[in-house]
Amino acid sequence: MWSSDLLRAVRAHAGGERTAVYDRGRAWSYRQLWETARGVAGELAAVGVVPGRPVLVNAKKSAGAVALVLGCGIAGVPAVLVSVDLGADAVELLVERTGSTHVLGVDVEPEPGAVVGLRARATGVAVAEAMPGDPPLVLTTSGSTGAPKVVPLSRVGVERFTDWAATTFGIGAGTVVLNYAPLNFDLTLLDIWATLVAGGSVVLVDPDRAADGRHLAELVAAHQVEVVQAVPLCLRLLAAQEQRFESVRQVITTGDVLPSAVLATFPTVFPNAAVHNLYGCTETNDSFLHTVTDFDTTAPLPVGRPIDGVRALVLDPDGTEILGAGRGELLVSTPFQADGYLDPDLTAARFVTGVAGHDGVFYRTGDIVRRDADGLLHLDGRDDFHVKVRGVRTNLQEVEHVLDQHPDVSEVAVVAIPDLEAGLRLHAAVRVDSDINSLALRAHCAKSLPRTAIPSSFEIQQSALPRTSTGKVDRNAISRSHQEARKAHV
Amino acid sequence: MSETHAIKVYITTSFAPDVSPDELGDDYDLLANGVVESLHLLRLIAWLGERFEVNLEDADVAPEDFRTVATIHRTIAELRGVATAAR
Numbered sequence: 001m002w003s004s005d006l007l008r009a010v011r012a013h014a015g016g017e018r019t020a021v022y023d024r025g026r027a028w029s030y031r032q033l034w035e036t037a038r039g040v041a042g043e044l045a046a047v048g049v050v051p052g053r054p055v056l057v058n059a060k061k062s063a064g065a066v067a068l069v070l071g072c073g074i075a076g077v078p079a080v081l082v083s084v085d086l087g088a089d090a091v092e093l094l095v096e097r098t099g100s101t102h103v104l105g106v107d108v109e110p111e112p113g114a115v116v117g118l119r120a121r122a123t124g125v126a127v128a129e130a131m132p133g134d135p136p137l138v139l140t141t142s143g144s145t146g147a148p149k150v151v152p153l154s155r156v157g158v159e160r161f162t163d164w165a166a167t168t169f170g171i172g173a174g175t176v177v178l179n180y181a182p183l184n185f186d187l188t189l190l191d192i193w194a195t196l197v198a199g200g201s202v203v204l205v206d207p208d209r210a211a212d213g214r215h216l217a218e219l220v221a222a223h224q225v226e227v228v229q230a231v232p233l234c235l236r237l238l239a240a241q242e243q244r245f246e247s248v249r250q251v252i253t254t255g256d257v258l259p260s261a262v263l264a265t266f267p268t269v270f271p272n273a274a275v276h277n278l279y280g281c282t283e284t285n286d287s288f289l290h291t292v293t294d295f296d297t298t299a300p301l302p303v304g305r306p307i308d309g310v311r312a313l314v315l316d317p318d319g320t321e322i323l324g325a326g327r328g329e330l331l332v333s334t335p336f337q338a339d340g341y342l343d344p345d346l347t348a349a350r351f352v353t354g355v356a357g358h359d360g361v362f363y364r365t366g367d368i369v370r371r372d373a374d375g376l377l378h379l380d381g382r383d384d385f386h387v388k389v390r391g392v393r394t395n396l397q398e399v400e401h402v403l404d405q406h407p408d409v410s411e412v413a414v415v416a417i418p419d420l421e422a423g424l425r426l427h428a429a430v431r432v433d434s435d436i437n438s439l440a441l442r443a444h445c446a447k448s449l450p451r452t453a454i455p456s457s458f459e460i461q462q463s464a465l466p467r468t469s470t471g472k473v474d475r476n477a478i479s480r481s482h483q484e485a486r487k488a489h490v
Numbered sequence: 491m492s493e494t495h496a497i498k499v500y501i502t503t504s505f506a507p508d509v510s511p512d513e514l515g516d517d518y519d520l521l522a523n524g525v526v527e528s529l530h531l532l533r534l535i536a537w538l539g540e541r542f543e544v545n546l547e548d549a550d551v552a553p554e555d556f557r558t559v560a561t562i563h564r565t566i567a568e569l570r571g572v573a574t575a576a577r
Binding site for chain 1: 514
C-alpha cells in the first residue's frame with residue numbers, strides 16, 4: 001500500500017542476491033529482506049491490524065526492524081516510528097494521539113530471511129478512522145516534550161525526495177551507504193530508504209555501539225562505505241581514528257554545527273570525498289545544501305542555497321520579507337514536505353499560506369538565519385530555548401516544565417552548556433523542598449522525556465535560584481557558576 | 491570496601507556528585523535515567539577494566555550489561571569466571 005515506490009523497488013531488487021542491509025556483521029540480501037517483510041505482514045494480519053489504521057513501531061534499529069517497517073507497508077498499515085528512548089507515558093500518549101491499534105517491536109532478531117520474532121501489543125484504542133492521506137511513514141519529532149509532534153509524510157514527497165537524494169549523491173545499484181541515525185529520524189529517508197529504492201546496500205550502525213569510534217571506523221573500512229550521512233558527533237568520532245577512508249565519495253554533515261577543527265581534518269580523513277552541509281527538518285525534509293570548498297575556515301559552515309525546487313523566505317519580526325542581505329526567520333516550501341502535523345492546530349501554527357504574497361504552503365522553521373551579500377544563508381541560532389543535544393532538537397522550557405511538575409520541586413532552570421564531546425549538554429538547577437536527589441529527579445524525567453532531554457547534571461538546592469534585576473531566573477549566572485565549578489573540579 | 495560499593499563510589503563521583511554512594515540502589519537504571527550516557531559508557535568500561543583487572547574491551551559485552559550496579563557487578567564476576575553472588 002504505502003510508498004508503493006519503495007515496496008515495488010525492494011520487491012524488484014529481491015530477484016537478485018545483492019545485499020540490502022548489513023547488520024551486526026551479517027548481510028541480508030534483498031530477497032531475504034523481502035521474505036522477512038512478507039512474513040511480518042502475515043503475522044500482522046494474524047494479530048488483527050486493520051488496513052489504513054496506524055501501528056506504533058517501537059523497535060531498536062536492526063535489519064529485523066527495517067523488515068518490520070516494510071512489512072507494515074505490505075500489510076497496508078501506516079507505521080508510526082518513535083524513539084526507543086521514549087518514556088512509557090509518552091508512548092501511551094502517542095498511541096492515543098495517533099489511534100495506533102498495536103505497539104510493535106522485534107523480540108528476537110531473525111536470521112536473514114527468517115520469520116521475525118514479532119512483539120505485538122494490542123492497545124485497545126477504538127478503531128475510529130484511517131489516518132488521512134495514506135502516509136507512507138509517520139515520523140515523530142524528537143521534541144523534548146512528553147508529546148512529540150506527529151508528522152505523517154506525504155507519499156509524493158517521499159518519492160520526490162528519494163529520487164533527489166539518489167541523483168544528488170550518486171546512490172545507485174550496489175552503492176554502500178552508512179546509516180548512523182535512529183530509525184525514527186528523517187535522516188533515514190536518505191541513508192536507508194532512498195538507498196533501498198536505488199538498490200544500494202545500507203550499513204546499519206548498531207545503536208549500542210554508536211559512541212565507539214573504533215567500531216565506526218571498522219564498519220566504514222570493512223564495507224567500503226561510499227556515502228556517509230551523519231550528525232557531527234559521528235563524523236568527529238570517525239575523524240579521531242586517524243585513518244584514511246579512501247572508499248568514501250560523499251560526506252554529508254547534518255543536524256548540528258560541525259566544529260571547524262573536525263572539518264579541517266576531512267581532506268586527510270576522507271581524501272576522495274565531496275563534503276556537504278545539509279539542512280532540513282522532519283516536517284519539510286532537506287531544503288538547503290552547501291558543498292564545502294574551504295576546509296581551513298573557523299567560520300561555521302553556511303547552510304548554503306536552496307536545493308532544486310525549494311523556495312525559501314527570510315522574514316523580519318513583522319513578517320515582512322527580507323530580499324537581499326539581512327537577518328530573520330527562515331520559512332521554506334519544499335517538494336518533499338509533509339502536508340502538516342496530525343494535529344490541525346499545530347499545523348495551522350507552523351504550515352502557513354499567503355506569506356508575503358507568495359503562493360503555496362510554507363513551513364516556519366523557527367530558525368534564525370542571515371543571508372549574506374552573495375545570497376548564501378547562515379544559521380544564526382534559534383530562539384533562546386531551542387538547542388540541539390547530540391543532534392536532537394530540544395526545548396529547554398519543556399524540560400523545565402516536566403521537572404516543575406514534580407511535587408518536591410519549587411523552582412527550576414535548565415541551561416545548555418557547551419561540551420567538548422557532546423556539543424551541548426543540559427544542566428538543571430533545581431530548588432527543592434525535601435532531600436530528594438538527582439536520581440529521583442532523573443527517574444521522573446525519564447517517564448516523559450527522551451533520554452537526550454534528561455539533564456546531564458543537576459544542581460539541587462533548598463535556597464532560591466539567582467534572579468536578574470527584572471526578577472527572572474538568571475540563567476547566565478547559573479550557567480557561569482556551573483562551568484566555573486566544573487573547571488575548579490577538574 | 492565491597493566491590494559494589496566501589497562501583498557506586500565511582501559512578502556517583504563521576505556522574506551524580508550530589509548523590510552519596512549509599513543512595514544509589516543496586517537496581518537503579520543508570521541508562522534509562524541518563525546517569526551513564528553513551529559517551530560515558532566507554533569511560534566507565536575503561537575504569538572497570540582497570541579497577542577489577544578484567545578485559546572488557548575485547549569481551550562480548552553490550553550496554554545492557556551496564557544497566558545497573560547489580561548487572562555491572564555480575565558482568566565482572568562472569569568475566570572472571572567466578573560464579574559467586576554479589577558480596
